[in-house]
Every structure is written in C-alpha cells, then in structure tokens.
Amino acid sequence: MNWIATRMNGRAHYGWVVAAVVFLVLLAAAGTRATPSVMMVPLEHQFGWSRATISLAISVNIALYGLTGPFAAASMQRFGVRPTLMTALVVMAGGVGLSSMMTAPWQMILIWGVMVGGATGVAALTLSATVVNRWFVERRGLVMGVLTASSATGQLVFLPMLAAVAEHHGWRPVVMIVAIVAALVLPLVAFLLPERPSSVGLRPYGEPHDAPRVDGQSAQNPLAIAFGTLASASKSRDFWLLFFSFFICGASTNGYIGTHLIAMCGDYGLSEVQGASLLAAMGIFDLFGTTLSGWLSDRFNSRVLLFWYYGLRGLSLIYLPHAFGIDFFGLPIFAMFYGLDWIATVPPTVRLTTDAFGKDSAPVVFGWVVAGHQLGAAFAAYGAGLLRSSLGTYTVASMISGGLCLIASILVLRIHRSGAARPATAAATAA
Template sequence: MNWAARRIGGRFHYGWLAAAVVFFVLLAAAGTRATPSVMMVPLEHEFGWSRATISLAISVNIALYGLMGPFAAAAMQRFGVRPTVLTALGMMAGGVALSSLMTATWQMVLVWGVMVGGATGVAALTLSATVVNRWFSERRGLVMGMLTASSATGQLVFLPMLAAVAEHHGWRPVVLIVAIAAAVVLPLVALFLPERPADLGLRPYGEPDGAPVAAAGPAQNPLKLAFGTLFSAARTRDFWLLFFSFFICGASTNGYVGTHLIAMCGDYGMSEVQGASLLAAMGVFDLFGTTLSGWLSDRFNSRLLLFWYYGLRGLSLLYLPHAFGIDFFGLPLFAMFYGLDWIATVPPTVRLTTDVYGKEAAPVVFGWVVAGHQLGAAFAAFGAGVLRASLGTYTIASMIAGGLCLVASVIVLRIHRSGAVRPLAASAA
C-alpha cells in the first residue's frame, strides 16, 4: 500500500483514492440491497410466496443493515477498517451466492434477512462517515455526498440489468451476478485501503502543515464503545431529533420506494424492466442531487437544507399515486423530483451529527442514527407490503409516507439550536 502512496505522492492526496475504494464497496453493497426488489415478483410466481412474506425477509435485512451500523463503526475503531470491511464483503458474497439454493421462506429470512443484512450493515453510511472523518478536514460534505450517491449509482448500474436477467432467465442468475460483484471488490480493499493517513505519514486532506499527524487512539471493546456512546447520546434531545427524522427518511426511501416501487409499477401494467428503469432514472438524478447536497452542506445551514429536503420529498410522495394516471409527464416528473431528493438528507445529517458530538464520536453516534433510518425502512417495507396485501393498492402507504416527511421537515428545525459541541465520554478512550 505504501508503494501506491509513493506513486501518487505529488499528484493528489491519497484520501481521494481511499474514498474511491469505499465508493466501490458501497456500490457493491447498494446493488446487493437493491436485489430483493427485483426478486419479489419472480419469487412470488415460482414459490407462491405472498408479497407480505417476502417483505418480512426484506424488512429483517433492512433492520439489521441499520442496527449493524454503530457496532460496525466501533469494530472499525477496535480492529481496523480494512479487516472489518473484508470480513463483511466475504460474508455478503457468500450469503448472496448461498441464496440461489433456497426453496423455503425461512431460508430467505435467514440468508437475505440475517446474513446479507448484517454484512451490508458494515458496508454502509457509517463506513463513509468513518473514512471521511479520518481522511478529510476540508470538503467533508462534498466527499460524503459523493459516497452517499454510490447507493444511487448502484441502482443505476445493477437494477435494469438485474431486472432484465430476472425477466428472461429467472432470479437465480441474478443472485450469482451480485455475489460475483461483491467478491470483485475484495482485492481493492485489501490493496488500496489504509487504516489512517498517519499510516502513510500523511495528514488529513486540508489539514494545515503545522498540525501534528494524528494517530490511532487506544483500542476499546466494540460493544462497550457502541453502547456507551448510545447511553451518553441518548441523554441529549438532539440525538432523538436526529434519530426520528432519519427514521422517517428510511421509511420514505429504502423501505417504501426502494422496496415496493417495481411491484407497484406491476400493479399498473408495467414490466419489471420498466419499473427497474424508473428506479435507475431516479438513481441518476440522486447521483447529482446527493453530491450537490454535500457541496451545499459545506456552505449552508444543514437544518434549513433538511427542512426543504423532507418537505419536497413529502409532496412528491403525495403526488405518486396520481403520477400513474398522467400519460407522459407523470412518472418522469416524479422520478426527477423525488430522485434529486432521495438521499440528499445524508450529508447534512452527518454534518449536524459531527457539529453536535465532535469528530471522534460522530461515526458511532451516526451509526445509531442510521439504525433509526433502517428501522424506519423496515417498518415501511413490511407495513407497505401488508397494506398492499389487504387493500390491493399502495395509495394509503404513499399518503402515510408523504405525511411523515412533512412531519420530519418540522422536526429537523429543532436540531442543534444551541450551537455547542457535546463531547461524549463513552466514545473517547
């Protein structure tokens, strides 16, 4: 790895290469997380499983994806970023490949829900926050926006292709393609992802030349660090405002639209490829929207940015049931409007978390906030499936998701009103 640092030595800071490696890790994880939405209808046809049953496995996956966040951040501090990520990628690739043999619903819950959900929870937003805080003193918002946008890019790269494969060859080739994609990223992490800038004798990007080179702090027990940080943060109002606003964020994105949009399109006579292409188009817009959001979060008040993001997302979800009845502009307008706003909330939320709790504690605190995001997503994934199974339509689910976003737009205005940093003793050695 030092040879790579020497080769790029005067050209650009190595932090940009570390961020690029993480981008590909998140890209593979995003493709893995998007796969169940492509498999939903084929599994329904082959095994006769109900949509609510399949949604249960997806909701377990989403919940574990979020709950792993704080423990993954703590494990990265204790064991290192590279060993933790390599273990997760190996489990992800193995679990996805193993799912090609499943024939019962409990197997889907075990493999896709527990095994894959836990592995993707490591290759998640907490990984981005950890790497950004370690490698960058400037441009944090921009880099966080670019890494967050990898989720949208993962949809752009994987969904239309996977939907086409599922439509013509079934769902089993789909999971094998995704398993190979996860395995391909393993050598990139092994070769090009150092632990910290200090390992290469560097300072974080943008840090003044006179500043001391930061070194790793004393190792701590990951469970103690994760729960200690939670107990300290949970005593503050800002944590719960961040947690519940991100709960709504997850419910209105990954949980509802990310899980059910392809199936919803099928209710209106659209094919799986058309539904996946709509999600991919939203991914294109989100790539720009989230990157721009990172740039904006370096320059403007994050609370106000979140107010507009949640408010506009809520309006777009209230519009969604009507979009299918408008011939030409209906769904394209929704895809553009919602896509620009999809996960633009992440960079300002990371910025607020860092502003409130400090750079060292922020990754673990943000891990618990992401847990709220994914609990919201699990709630919406399962709840929307139940509503669709009982009512035969997704309209009520869209109304609920839109209304929750309008509530979140008010909640976020109360975050970090004091402007003071709250250091957490549990997160420092």
C-alpha cells in the same frame, strides 16, 4: 499502498484513492441491497409466497443493515477498517451466493435477512462517515455526498440489468451475478485501503501541518464503545431529533420506494424492467442531487437544507399515486423530484451529527442515527406489504409516507438550535 501514495505525492492526495475504493465497495453493497426488489415478483410466481412474506425477509434485512452500523463503526475503531470491511464482504458474497439454493421463506429470512443484512450494514453510511472523518478536513461534505450517491449509482448500474436477467432467466442467475460483484471488490480493499493517513505518511486532506495527530486504535471492546456512545448521546435532544427524522427518511426511501416501487409499477401494467428503469432514472437524479447536497452542506445551514429536502420528498410521495394516471409527464416528474433528494438528506445529517457530538464520536453516533433510518425502512417495507396485501393498492402507503416526511421537515428545524457545538464526552470512544 505506501508506494502508490509516494508516487502520488504532490499530484493528488491519497485520500481520493481511498474515497474511490470506498465508493466501489458501497456501489457493490447498494446493488446487493437493491436485489430483493427485483426478486419479489419472480419469487411470488415461483413459490407462491405473498408480498407480505417476502417483505418480512426484506424488513429483517433492512433492520439489521441499520442496527449493525454503530457496532461496525465501533469495530473499525477497535480492529481497523480493512479487517472489518473484508470480513463483511466475505459474508455478503457468500450469503448471496448461498441464497441461490433457497426454497422456503425461512431460508430467505435467514440468508437475505440476517446474513446479508448484517454484512451490508458494515459497508454502509457509517463506513463513509468513518473514512471521511479520518481522511478529510476540507471537502468533507462534498466527499460524503459523493459516497452517499454511490447507493443511487448502484441502482443505476445494477437494477435494469438484474431486472432483465430476472425476467428472462429467473431470479437465481441474479443472485449469482451479485455474489460475484461483491467478491470482486475484496482485492481492492485488501491492497488499496490503508487504515489512516498516517499509515502512508500523510495528514488528512486539508489538515494544517501543526495540528496534533490522532493515531492508533481504541483498546476497548466494540460493544462498550457502541453502547457507551449511545448512553452519552441519548441524553441530548439533538440525538433524538436526528434519530426520528432519519427514521422517517428510511421509511420513505429504502423501506417504501426502494422495496415496493417495482412491484407497484406491476400493479399499473408496467414490466419489471420498466419499473427498474424508473428506479435507475431516479438514481441518475440522486447522483447529482446528493453530490450537490454535500457541496451545499459545506456552505449553508444544514437544518434549512433538510427542511426543504423532507418537505419536497413528502409532496412528491403524495403526488405519486396520481402520477400513474398521467400519460407522459406523470412518472418522469416524480422520478426527477423524488430522485433529486432520495438520499440528499445524508450529508446535512452527518454535518449536524459532527457539529453536535464532535469528530471522534460522530461516526458511532451517526451509526445509531442510521439504525433509526433502517428501523424506519423495515417498518415501511413490511407495513407497505401488509397494506398492499389487504387493500390491493399502495395508495394509502404513499399518503402515509408523504405525511411523515412533512412531519420530518418540521422536526429538523429544532436540531442544534443554539448554533454552538456540544461534543459528546463519551469515555467509551476514548482511545
């Protein structure tokens, strides 16, 4: 790593290499998280499991993915980014591979829910926030936008191919492909991901030369860091506004559309490959929209950006049940508008979290905010499955999801109204 950084000196900052490695890790994790949506119909046909049963396993996965976030960020402060991330990748690849032998619902809940859910929670938005805060002073919003967009790119790369494999060869080859991809990123993390800029003799990108350096790792227990930060942040109204708005964000994205859209398309006579291709098309728009959102969050009021993102997402979800009845433009219009702000909410939310709680505490605080995101996603994944099983349609779930987004568009306008940063003084995050 030092040799590469030396060769790059004067040409490009090594932080861009770090961002590229993290992008690939998040890409593999995104493909892993998207896999259960491809498996839902094949598992239903092979084992006779109901969508509510399969949705329960997915909801456990989504919930643990979020709840792992603050502890993952704290572990990165205590043990380092690379050891924490490599451990998670080993568990993720092993768990996905092991799932090829499952034959009962409890096995899916244990493997995909607990093992894979917890492991992917490390390779998540808290990883992005930690790396961006350590390696970048300038272009933070842009880099966070690009890293966040890796989730959309994961769908773009994996879903159509995985859906085609599932349609022609069953779900077991799907999980083996995903396990191999997860294992392939391990060497990149091992050899190309230093702990901090100072590890390769650099300062963060854009940091002034006279700025004081902050090196070293916390000596505290990760549990103490995570819960200490939560205790401090939870006294702030801004934290709860961020938490509940992101709860709605997760409910309306990963939990509902990410989990159920392919199965929903099947209700209207579309194949799994067509449903996955629709998600992939949304991924293309989100890759553009989230990167643009990062650029905008460096220049404009993040609260106003979030107001528009949540409002437009809510309207697109209310439109979704009608889109299937419009021959040509229905679903493409939904894919474009929904895709553009699928996860465009992340860069402004990270920016508001950093402004409100300070650079040092922000990754762990954001980890708790992401926990809210994934609890919302788990709620929607299971709730939509129950509504579909009882009503035979996803229409009510779409309307509820859209209405929640409109509520979130109002909530975010109350965040950080004073305009002055109020960094959390959490002793738990002190080195």
